[in-house]
Every structure is written in structure tokens, then in C-alpha cells.
Amino acid sequence: MKLGILGAVVAATAGLTLTSSGGAVAVGNEALTRDLDTILADSGLKGADVGITVRDANTGETVYTRSGNRRSQVGSNLKVLTTTAALDLLGPDYRWKTELQSSGTQDGSTLNGDIVLRGTGDPTMSALRYQALADTLKSKGVTSVSGSLVLDDTAFDSQPYGLGWAWDDEPYSYNAETSALTLSPDAKFSAGTVVVRVKPGAATGDPVQVSVEPANDQVQIRNTATTNGDAGITVEREHGTNVINVSGSTWVETTALSTVKDPTSVVGSVFQKALAANGIQVAGGIKRGKAPQGAAVLASDQSTTLGQLMNPLLKNSNNMLAEVLVKSAGGSFTNGVNQLSRKWAGLGVDPNWVEIFDGSGMSRMDQMAPDDLASILIKAKSKPWFGTWQSSLPVAGRDGTLVNRMKGTPAEGNVIAKSGSMSGVSALSGYVTTQAGRQLVFSLVQNNVVLWVSPKTIEDKVAVRLASDGGAQVATPKTQSVPEQRKAPAEKRTKVPAKDRFDVECSWIGTC
Incomplete structure (x- = not known):
């Protein structure tokens, strides 16, 4: 040189x-x-x-x-x-707050006015913590709200994805939407997702039983999976919707994470169910909006640091x-x-x-x-x-x-x-x-690496x-051999299912 x-x-x-x-x-x-x-x-x-x-x-x-x-x-x-x-x-001491606010007044067991669920982006919020907010409102003696449940996610703008993200990663938990009102259904804080639980039916050939955690009325399941074979279960949300397709076959119970469209709407459904579980009825249903200035804080939650x-x-x-x-x-x-x-x-x-x-x-x-x-x-x-x-x-x-x-x-x-x-x-x-x-x-950075070679x-x-x-x-x-599919000529390679991919972080697909 x-x-x-x-x-x-x-x-x-x-x-x-x-x-x-x-x-x-x-x-x-x-x-x-x-x-x-x-x-x-x-x-x-x-x-x-x-x-x-x-x-x-x-x-x-x-x-x-x-x-x-x-x-x-x-x-x-x-x-x-x-x-x-x-x-x-x-x-390092920064925390996120989630608050239940209202500018209304309480008359006996009725809260006259709206209640506002305001988020600031806490990615660790769970259904149990939203339930705790509803429990606090019940402890104040409230059993009915004359107004609406207002969802305030205005701490963040409405752009759910970053520029340059791949559209075909949308169904997967590592590519969820970012919202100021969100929840995580697992201990890894997979914000913007739900757990899809699949259980085998009573007999061979029966449809599998599918449930969503936390329960909500926004996600719809389209189930074609059956109780037989070991082909495995595929869980994939349709682009731009909250329709989750479950297909394949299995003998055993299995779970998967799926992203959701509009996490704020899912939070609204989960919180409405939490209110109902406490016997609190909201006359005006659910709507979007911004908390009024000076609204009183009825219940609050604070994240980890x-x-x-x-x-x-x-x-x-x-x-x-x-x-x-x-x-x-x-x-x-x-x-x-x-x-x-x-x-x-x-x-x-x-x-x-x-x-x-x-x-x-x-x-x-x-x-x-x-x-x-x-x-x-x-x-x-x-x-x-x-x-x-x-x-x-x-x-x-x-x-x-x-x-x-x-x-x-x-x-x-x-x-x-x-x-x-x-x-x-x-x-x-x-x-x-x-x-x-x-x-x-x-720092070692490798770009333009072909998929059948392990960098x-x-x-x-x-x-x-x-x-x-x-x-x-x-x-x-010690090294592991590259799977034959990755070594094969392009015309012989087939699409690799998400669960088998190693061109993404292992933690994203549970292979670590």
C-alpha cells in the first residue's frame, strides 16, 4: 500500500x-x-x-x-x-407516569364528567397495573361515570413506525408500534403486543383453542389450525389490521407474541374491562382526546427507572x-x-x-x-x-x-x-x-453479508x-455449521419462517 x-x-x-x-x-x-x-x-x-x-x-x-x-x-x-x-x-432516574384524571365532580357514587387515561409512553405497563388504576377509582366509591373514557396518548405523535422500517416485519414483536398508551404482556416488556395462546382440542382433528392475553375486543382471531401432526403453529397479523391468523397443527400447548394495530385502542379495551370488573359503568363509551389542563389526578402509576x-x-x-x-x-x-x-x-x-x-x-x-x-x-x-x-x-x-x-x-x-x-x-x-x-x-460491523453465511x-x-x-x-x-438451506443456490432456497430466521437478533425469535 x-x-x-x-x-x-x-x-x-x-x-x-x-x-x-x-x-x-x-x-x-x-x-x-x-x-x-x-x-x-x-x-x-x-x-x-x-x-x-x-x-x-x-x-x-x-x-x-x-x-x-x-x-x-x-x-x-x-x-x-x-x-x-x-x-x-x-x-438514569427518569420514570414514566400513567394517570387517570378528571375535571368532573363526584356526586355520591357518580363521577359527573369524563375520566381520562393519560399515558407518557411507559413500555412496562401491564394489564395488572391498569387494573390497579381501576381498583383505585373504585376505592373512591365511584360506580358510574356520566361522561366518556378518554384515551390521551398525545405525549407522542401519531407516527407508529420509524422511517426505513421493513413493512414485512410488521407482525413480529420486535417491530411493534410505538404509542404513549401501550402495554406489555410479558416479563420482557414486549410493548405493543399480545400473547396468543394455542391449546390442542379434545380429539385429533379438532380445531385448536386460541385465546389472547390480555383479553380485549380489538384483536380478532382467524383460526384454521388443527389438533394433529407436528407441523407447528404460525401466528401472523394481517397487514394494517388487528386480524391475527393462526394456522398449522400441534399436539401441545404453545404461545406466541403478535403485534397489534394501534396499541392505544387495545389499552382502552383492557382498561374498560378493568373498570367493568370493578362494577364501574362508563355511560359515554371510549373516545380519543387530550386531558384538560388542571384536571385532578384520581389514580397514578409510575414505572421503573x-x-x-x-x-x-x-x-x-x-x-x-x-x-x-x-x-x-x-x-x-x-x-x-x-x-x-x-x-x-x-x-x-x-x-x-x-x-x-x-x-x-x-x-x-x-x-x-x-x-x-x-x-x-x-x-x-x-x-x-x-x-x-x-x-x-x-x-x-x-x-x-x-x-x-x-x-x-x-x-x-x-x-x-x-x-x-x-x-x-x-x-x-x-x-x-x-x-x-x-x-x-x-466494534466490528458487517454489511452486505449473504444470508446463508453466518457473520x-x-x-x-x-x-x-x-x-x-x-x-x-x-x-x-467453536462454530456451528450453516444450515443446508442457507448454502443452497438461490433458486433452491425458500422463504425461512420467522421462528427459524437467524438474520435477526436471537432474542426476537426466542432462539438465544
Whole structure:
């Protein structure tokens, strides 16, 4: 590789040497450069766009880089930027409130006027907590409301999806709508979804029994599944509707998550049922609106803190939690990103040289570089919330999206990193301590990867090599063979069911 005068000066000033492959290495660590160059020369990366940056976590010194400044899609690695900026802007003690308000007056057991259910985006709200709000109203002696149940979700704008999201991901729980009034039906805080429970019928050939949790009158089930065979059950919501199709066959009980159209309407139905369970009748039905100024708070609920939310968000790569952070920062995707961008410079990211359109990284329009992600990892170490944030990242071979990766290697229990996966995109960014005791940060981003090649193998080899540096022997991770369908020529490949896909985060389809 020929260097211009300026390039030679820059390299010398930085204390680096440049290799023929375009990588850079701190003087005296040529072995690491050679090994990383070899890993990245894998034939499976033919035609792919790969960028990597490795830096000393304490000094910031560049240890290795290859196209580290090249912007590309980073998938869920964008959550590294979203969460750190949100912690800086909103603070780790930030909480979301859900309130039941009214400007009416109570006359005996009747509340004259409307009651308003006002949300601010709490993604952890559950049917039980909405029930508790209804219980509080009952404890005040109210049994009837002369007005309406007003649903106030105006804390967020009405755009449910981020720009550049894939329309065909709409039915899946990792692609739910973002609303200021929402609920999560499970412990992972899968906001904007419901649980579809399928039970076999009494006899072979009978239709299966299907129920929705929490119960509501917005979701409609179209069931063609039967009690026989082991073909499995497919649960998929029709585009733009709340009709969920259940098909296939099964002998055993199974559950699946499905997104819903308009989470606010589902919350309204769930809360109306909670009121009815308490014997509270609402004469005016349900409508949308904004809480009047000065309305009295009849009942309230407060979420867990933002700091506590980091664990389920990062360990499980929860997209909807990340999107709530954006809209909580500014009310809309656009304004929320603008507000969060005020904190990017302090995290080592120049707002002029990234393109960000959401919080989760699902947008195909998002663009940032491995250098940016490595800078965030270094800058985060100086923040007061760093301990909470770092402990929420997945740990190789132990938990989260890395629970089954790099087991039995020097990286297990050592590499603490955020994964990221979409069709054609894979990334891994985080911390690793070498066997010589040096703490490094690294970011590896791969784009334009063909679907029958597993880029995770490349990521694991890089992480394990970094963890092994300075040791007596370099270890390599155990790898799994790529399914034959992924190796087959294009004309022989068929559409892969959502439950079998590995081009998305494993936590999104329950395969971790």
C-alpha cells in the first residue's frame, strides 16, 4: 500500500504502522494484526463491506482498524448510542407516569364528567397495573361515570413506525408500534403486543383453542389450525389490521407474541374491562382526546427507572424500549433524535457525520461507523451511570443475546458487548480484557453479508482472538455449521419462517 506524505505523517504521529491490508496496529503487536487480517480474509465475506476498530479502553490508542471510519448500517448496535445519549439527556432516574384524571365532580357514587387515561409512553405497563388504576377509582366509591373514557396518548405523535422500517416485519414483536398508551404482556416488556395462546382440542382433528392475553375486543382471531401432526403453529397479523391468523397443527400447548394495530385502542379495551370488573359503568363509551389542563389526578402509576430498564433493553435487544427513549426525548422520532443528538458530541460522535432515524437500529437509513461505536464505549467509562449501563450489556457465553456464543473460550464471561443483526447486517461492539490484562474496546460491523453465511462466526473469532492476546496460546471459538438451506443456490432456497430466521437478533425469535 502506497502512502502519501500526509498519510505517513498521520500514521507516525499516532504511533501506528499501516499494513498492506489497510489495517493499523500499535508497534510491537504485529501478531494480532496478522491474525485479525486472516480472520477478515474469510471467503464467506466475499463482496461484503466490513469495518472494524479496536482501541485501548483507557488511553484511546488505536490497536487495529480496517475501514473503521466507513459508515454503514449497524443494526441493534445503534442501541449503544441511543441508550447512552438517553441516560445523559433524561438521566438514569427518569420514570414514566400513567394517570387517570378528571375535571368532573363526584356526586355520591357518580363521577359527573369524563375520566381520562393519560399515558407518557411507559413500555412496562401491564394489564395488572391498569387494573390497579381501576381498583383505585373504585376505592373512591365511584360506580358510574356520566361522561366518556378518554384515551390521551398525545405525549407522542401519531407516527407508529420509524422511517426505513421493513413493512414485512410488521407482525413480529420486535417491530411493534410505538404509542404513549401501550402495554406489555410479558416479563420482557414486549410493548405493543399480545400473547396468543394455542391449546390442542379434545380429539385429533379438532380445531385448536386460541385465546389472547390480555383479553380485549380489538384483536380478532382467524383460526384454521388443527389438533394433529407436528407441523407447528404460525401466528401472523394481517397487514394494517388487528386480524391475527393462526394456522398449522400441534399436539401441545404453545404461545406466541403478535403485534397489534394501534396499541392505544387495545389499552382502552383492557382498561374498560378493568373498570367493568370493578362494577364501574362508563355511560359515554371510549373516545380519543387530550386531558384538560388542571384536571385532578384520581389514580397514578409510575414505572421503573430508566437505569433499571437498561438491563431488559440491552440484554434482550428490545427494540420497543429503545424507540420509547427516542419519543420520550422529543415526542416524535425526528424531534427525539434531534434532542438526543445534543449529547452525541460528549460521547465522541460528530452529529454531522452520522445518519440516525430511530432508536433501535431497525431503519435501513441509519448510518454510523465502527469508530463512532468505539468512541462511545470509551467515553461512557467516564459517566456516572457507566456501571449500570455496562452491566446491562450481554456477556459472552453467559446471558442475553450472547448466552450461547463463545462458550469454552477466553471470551466467555469476558467479552461484554452489544450484538446486532438484520438481513445482510451483523455487528458486535463492546469490551474485552486480554489475557495480558489490557482492556480493549472493539466494534466490528458487517454489511452486505449473504444470508446463508453466518457473520457471527467472524465476530466470535475476532472477539476470542482479542481475549487471547498476550496469552501463551490463541484459542478459537467453536462454530456451528450453516444450515443446508442457507448454502443452497438461490433458486433452491425458500422463504425461512420467522421462528427459524437467524438474520435477526436471537432474542426476537426466542432462539438465544
